[in-house]
Amino acid sequence: MKIQLQLQKASHQGRRSQWLKNPINSGVYRNWLIDKGSLTLRLQLRAKDFKVKPLKVENAKPQIDEASLLGVAQHQLALLREVQLIDGATPLVFAHSILPHRSLSGAWLGLRRLGNKPLGATLFSNPKVKRTPLMFKKLACHQPLYQRATAHLEIKPITLWARRSVFILGNAQILVTEVFLPGILAL
């Protein structure tokens, strides 16, 4: 019976966390959402005072759908890294990354202690790193990712666009989710 309930919950979670292959009707956010290059680099070229502002770096349990994307057990702790990419005092992007401990070795050992260095610098500097196709989601205010992304915003938009993909290096995988904030539209 317990397994049946877990399967139903996972399926329900799966339905609730519908991520799309295309950011339909994403309007002014579209070009930011679909660009496959390093978001950090793109922002560094446009922002006058680009910084990475760590908000939370701690061991935490991934969401059910995140754990299944990474092929880790849901109850297993992973390193959660949440940052804002900012221009001066303007938040541009909220990034939520799940780094399974087993992935933090070899070339990715340093990801444990990135601090305010951008994750993308490591990911995009290694030609052996692969990236799964981007998936997109329009977040509404009741969704956990919306609430995490807007927790530090004075003015909260009605909806937000997010994207996510898995970066792969050999057997290591990390899930990177980016929520695009209104401040990015000024760039």
Ligand SMILES: C=C(O[C@@H]1C=C(C(=O)O)C=C[C@H]1O)C(=O)O
């Ligand atoms: C994946 C990238 O790294 C960016 C920087 C992140 C960080 O420092 O935690 C997280 C996600 C990205 O917005 C990128 O630059 O494309």
